[in-house]
Amino acid sequence: MPIIEFQQVTFQYQRMSDPVLKDVSFAIEEGEFVAIFGDAKSTLCLCISGAIPHLIHGRLEGNIYVAGVHTQRSRIAELATIVGMVLQDPENQLFNLTVEADVAFGLENLCIPREEMDERIGKALETVRMTEFRSRISSEISGGQKQRVAIAAILARRPSIFVLDEPTRELDPMGNKEVFEVLTRLKQEGRTIVIVDNNPEFVAPLATKILYVDRARVHVFENPRTFFESIRQSPIRIPQVVDVYFRVREKNPSLAGDFIPLTVEEGVHVFGEKKYHRS
Amino acid sequence: MANLLYTLSLQRRSFVGDFHPLSILSVVGGVVVIVFSTLNTWVYFGLLVFLLAVMVVDRIPLKQAGKMVLVILPLCFFITMIQILAQSRDPFYAVEILGKTITFSSYGLELGLRISARVFLLALPLSLFFMIVSPMRLTRALSDAGIPFKYAYLFTLGLRFLPLVLDEITTINNAQKSRGYDIDQSNFVVKVIKIIPLMIPLILSLLKRAETIALAMDLQGFNAYEKRTFYVQLDERPIDRIVRWSSLFTALGFVAWAIFIQP
Numbered sequence: 001m002p003i004i005e006f007q008q009v010t011f012q013y014q015r016m017s018d019p020v021l022k023d024v025s026f027a028i029e030e031g032e033f034v035a036i037f038g039d040a041k042s043t044l045c046l047c048i049s050g051a052i053p054h055l056i057h058g059r060l061e062g063n064i065y066v067a068g069v070h071t072q073r074s075r076i077a078e079l080a081t082i083v084g085m086v087l088q089d090p091e092n093q094l095f096n097l098t099v100e101a102d103v104a105f106g107l108e109n110l111c112i113p114r115e116e117m118d119e120r121i122g123k124a125l126e127t128v129r130m131t132e133f134r135s136r137i138s139s140e141i142s143g144g145q146k147q148r149v150a151i152a153a154i155l156a157r158r159p160s161i162f163v164l165d166e167p168t169r170e171l172d173p174m175g176n177k178e179v180f181e182v183l184t185r186l187k188q189e190g191r192t193i194v195i196v197d198n199n200p201e202f203v204a205p206l207a208t209k210i211l212y213v214d215r216a217r218v219h220v221f222e223n224p225r226t227f228f229e230s231i232r233q234s235p236i237r238i239p240q241v242v243d244v245y246f247r248v249r250e251k252n253p254s255l256a257g258d259f260i261p262l263t264v265e266e267g268v269h270v271f272g273e274k275k276y277h278r279s
Numbered sequence: 280m281a282n283l284l285y286t287l288s289l290q291r292r293s294f295v296g297d298f299h300p301l302s303i304l305s306v307v308g309g310v311v312v313i314v315f316s317t318l319n320t321w322v323y324f325g326l327l328v329f330l331l332a333v334m335v336v337d338r339i340p341l342k343q344a345g346k347m348v349l350v351i352l353p354l355c356f357f358i359t360m361i362q363i364l365a366q367s368r369d370p371f372y373a374v375e376i377l378g379k380t381i382t383f384s385s386y387g388l389e390l391g392l393r394i395s396a397r398v399f400l401l402a403l404p405l406s407l408f409f410m411i412v413s414p415m416r417l418t419r420a421l422s423d424a425g426i427p428f429k430y431a432y433l434f435t436l437g438l439r440f441l442p443l444v445l446d447e448i449t450t451i452n453n454a455q456k457s458r459g460y461d462i463d464q465s466n467f468v469v470k471v472i473k474i475i476p477l478m479i480p481l482i483l484s485l486l487k488r489a490e491t492i493a494l495a496m497d498l499q500g501f502n503a504y505e506k507r508t509f510y511v512q513l514d515e516r517p518i519d520r521i522v523r524w525s526s527l528f529t530a531l532g533f534v535a536w537a538i539f540i541q542p
Contacts, residue, residue: 077503
């Protein structure tokens with residue numbers, strides 16, 4: 001059974017005249033790392049987490065299932081144990097005064113017994129490499145560290161699905177790197193991750209599936225390489241190494257070959273052994 | 280200032296801090312009642328000694344309290360000057376200005392200093408309270424006392440986001456300065472008028488932030504159930520009950536003394 005399933009989902013915000021999602025159907029299997037590109041990316045994330053329709057109102061049709069639970073028929077508290085969502089600005093996700101209290105916050109809300117909390121907090125902070133910051137004041141840590149704490153707060157709740165809506169948008173390059181290191185570890189642990197991010201360099205090598213939202217419709221690509229091939233003419237930013245590959249292929253197809261590299265290492269492998277002659 | 284006060288309580292455990300927050304609050308309440316019930320110099324001196332002893336026992340840096348004193352010093356000066364000029368008893372100096380005689384009253388000076396001492400003795404225990412008691416322990420204590428958690432939690436939430444609000448004000452001010460709208464280069468009245476256009480982007484930004492914070496809290500299951508568990512543990516010891524009852528009886532005793540005995 002897929003861990004996330006959309007069945008003919010249509011959603012229109014209250015004050016908008018047109019739906020932002022129209023008749024959307026797709027399935028995500030457990031352990032997949034799914035990247036979302038295009039329009040209405042945040043809307044998709046909010047639908048998966050249950051924020052739509054419980055917290056954000058509009059007209060929602062169709063069925064959304066997460067871990068077999070119908071999101072419209074379940075309470076947000078139940079969905080919070082299945083889906084953990086990270087938002088764009090880490091400042092708006094840490095409400096307490098210390099890192100430890102922030103990680104404990106969700107556990108307290110969900111009535112997890114006190115005896116279990118210590119172990120969960122410890123493990124969560126260890127996964128995001130923030131154990132030494134446990135007693136630190138939340139406002140005194142960096143943006144990247146705050147976002148890692150936000151991820152730890154979700155990890156402590158042990159959800160089946162992680163949804164991240166532009167988690168690195170407010171971060172500097174160092175913060176970016178820190179967050180994606182955590183996501184790489186989570187992927188290696190087999191977690192199901194759905195992410196929206198404007199850094200295709202970081203996202204593309206990790207993604208096992210791409211959802212592309214175009215004019216309210218969702219197109220599913222099982223392979224990031226076929227996705228980047230298909231959106232070449234669109235304004236969506238692609239990884240630099242992919243851009244270089246396409247430009248080289250245009251000038252000299254034999255030099256580029258058929259394999260689209262997603263990382264610099266793959267790019268070196270594709271181009272590294274070729275000789276380039278000036279005429 | 281709020282940032283300064285609560286960070287100390289978060290960075291360490293202390294002897295006084297280990298008392299139940301409501302016990303410490305009862306002592307503060309008792310001090311406040313005593314301060315309001317009398318203007319007696321010796322009582323005030325005794326309270327000051329008591330509060331200084333708390334600071335020494337709890338190893339609160341004098342520098343922290345010193346900063347609080349600096350904040351209220353202008354207010355105390357203003358209060359004293361008002362009393363010196365407003366009271367007419369026992370004048371020690373007189374000056375003629377524009378045909379009118381202005382007298383400086385020694386009774387006013389004494390009264391002003393006592394009122395300033397009252398202000399100081401109200402501010403000091405409250406400041407110490409926030410330096411000693413972690414806001415999260417206070418939230419737990421208030422929640423245990425029957426106040427719904429979402430209201431008890433407001434204080435912690437406010438302290439968490441106060442630095443961000445101050446940063447936001449600075450950012451908006453700098454952005455407007457870069458457009459030539461500089462309120463710092465104006466006199467007081469013009470400054471007050473010029474602040475109004477700065478409030479609009481600030482309010483809009485705070486409203487947007489509040490919406491996102493509310494969403495993030497709901498996604499973490501906030502207020503999903505009537506009851507909740509707590510990570511912070513509070514122990515109510517027998518000494519806590521002794522402290523609360525002692526504070527109550529001491530405060531009531533001073534009120535009775537002030538009404539029936541004090542000359």
